[in-house]
Amino acid sequence: MNDVSVLFAGTGGATPSTHRGLAATLVADRRSGVLVDCGEGTARQLLRAGAADGLTAVLITHLHADHWLGLPGLLNLLGEQGRREDLELWGPPDLRRALRRFVAGCTKPPFRTVVSELTADQVIELPTWNVTALAVKHRGRAFGYALEERAGRRRVVFSGDTAPCEAVAAAARNCDLLVHEAMFLHEDARRARETAHSTAREAGLLASLAGVRLLALTHLSGRVRARDALAEARAVCPRTVVPRDLDRIRVPG
Numbered sequence: 432m433n434d435v436s437v438l439f440a441g442t443g444g445a446t447p448s449t450h451r452g453l454a455a456t457l458v459a460d461r462r463s464g465v466l467v468d469c470g471e472g473t474a475r476q477l478l479r480a481g482a483a484d485g486l487t488a489v490l491i492t493h494l495h496a497d498h499w500l501g502l503p504g505l506l507n508l509l510g511e512q513g514r515r516e517d518l519e520l521w522g523p524p525d526l527r528r529a530l531r532r533f534v535a536g537c538t539k540p541p542f543r544t545v546v547s548e549l550t551a552d553q554v555i556e557l558p559t560w561n562v563t564a565l566a567v568k569h570r571g572r573a574f575g576y577a578l579e580e581r582a583g584r585r586r587v588v589f590s591g592d593t594a595p596c597e598a599v600a601a602a603a604r605n606c607d608l609l610v611h612e613a614m615f616l617h618e619d620a621r622r623a624r625e626t627a628h629s630t631a632r633e634a635g636l637l638a639s640l641a642g643v644r645l646l647a648l649t650h651l652s653g654r655v656r657a658r659d660a661l662a663e664a665r666a667v668c669p670r671t672v673v674p675r676d677l678d679r680i681r682v683p684g
C-alpha cells in the first residue's frame with residue numbers, strides 16, 4: 432500500500448501569526464511530493480518537518496502574496512541541498528510573469544523550474560495523481576485543486592481561498608480529505624462575503640453536504656481561535672479537524 436500523508440506546513444491566512452505560518456500543504460507519498468501553495472517561510476517549515484526533499488511539483492492556487500512569496504526561498508533551499516531534477520510549478524495565468532519579477536534577484540538554482548499556467552478544469556498528470564484545477568470564487572483568478580489517485584481511489588481536495596463554491600462542493604463529493612479555508616467565523620460572515628473567503632461554518636456545511644470523510648480547516652485569520660473554528664464547523668460537520676502547523680494527516684487507502 433502506498434502511504435499518503437498530508438503535511439500542514441503553514442495554516443495561517445493573509446498574515447502569519449505566532450503559531451501559524453502562511454499557506455503551504457504537502458501531499459506526500461513514496462513517488463511524489465506535491466506542495467499546494469508556498470507562502471513566505473515555507474522553506475523553513477519543510478526543513479523543520481524533514482520534508483524538503485522529494486518535492487516533485489508545486490501547485491499555486493492564486494497570486495495573492497500569502498500563497499506564493501515563499502517560492503524564491505524554497506528554490507534557493509532546494510538548490511543548496513543539491514537538487515538537480517526539474518521542478519514543476521503549476522498555477523494561474525500570470526504565474527510566470529510574477530515569478531520572473533521576484534526570482535530575478537535570486538541566485539539561479541542548479542535545476543530547471545518548469546512553469547505552466549493552467550486554465551479552469553484542466554487536468555494534469557503528476558506521478559501519483561491526476562490533478563484538476565477548480566475555478567473557485569475569490570478575488571482575481573484563483574484555483575482549488577482536486578487530487579485523484581490514479582492507481583487507487585483516494586481523493587484529496589483543496590479549496591484554496593474562496594467563498595463557498597460549487598466547483599469545490601462537486602469535486603469534494605465523498606472525497607477522503609477536504610482541505611478548506613476558514614478565514615473567518617460566522618460572526619464575521621459579512622466580511623467573509625466582502626473579501627470572498629469562507630467562514631468555518633460554511634466550510635463545515637459544504638463538507639457535510641458533500642459527504643467528505645474528513646474536513647481539515649486551514650488559512651485561519653490570526654484573529655480566529657482554532658477551538659472556535661472547530662466548534663463552529665463541528666456543529667454541522669462532526670468529521671472536522673483544525674490542524675496546527677506541521678501536523679500530518681495520513682490518508683487511509
Ligand SMILES: [Zn+2]
Pocket residue numbers: 444445454495497498592650
Ligand atoms: Zn490567502
Ligand SMILES: [Zn+2]
Pocket residue numbers: 493495569592
Ligand atoms: Zn487570496
